[in-house]
Amino acid sequence: MKLRFLGSNSTGGDCPTLYATDRDSYIVQGWQLFANELLMQLDIPEGESAVEVPTELFEHLSNDGLRPGDIKHAAVPVMIVTPQGTCVVQGKAVADPDALSQMSIPDYETCVEIPKPAIIALLEETRGADLQR
DSSP: OOEEEEEESSSSSSSSEEEEETTSEEEEEEEEOOSSHHHHTOOOOTTEEEEEEEGGGGGGGGGGTOOOOOOOSOBTTEEEEOTTSEEEEEEEEOOOHHHHHTSOOOTTEEEEEEEHHHHHHHHHHHTTOOOOO
16 A cells, blocks of 8 residues: 555654545554543444544545545544543554555554545535534
8 A cells, every 4th residue: 555645743754643545545644542531432342443633633634635524423434522622533444564664653543444435525524514423
């Protein structure tokens, strides 16, 4: 899998980051959820994972030609939107060695793959919406 960097919310390159793939999907790199209240709200199937990222990370979708939109409510793949301005994104756990070799992932982070149509549907659905789970 080949990745194209879309943007990050840090200057160090090892914090929440958004990539486009050559598989019509996005990789969302973010903070791992450990045994906390956010994780307890999810039912994560085998082979999937979840990451927490600032909602502003999705502004970088404009670097892939999408209208960024505001993430203000939960709808697959965004499972939780917190009052602190973060969201929990659930998707396929990235295990592809080629993809992982293209990223700098510290121990406290992981990444998930989200199909591009799921992101597009979310952005279309959230236009004008202001709902939270």
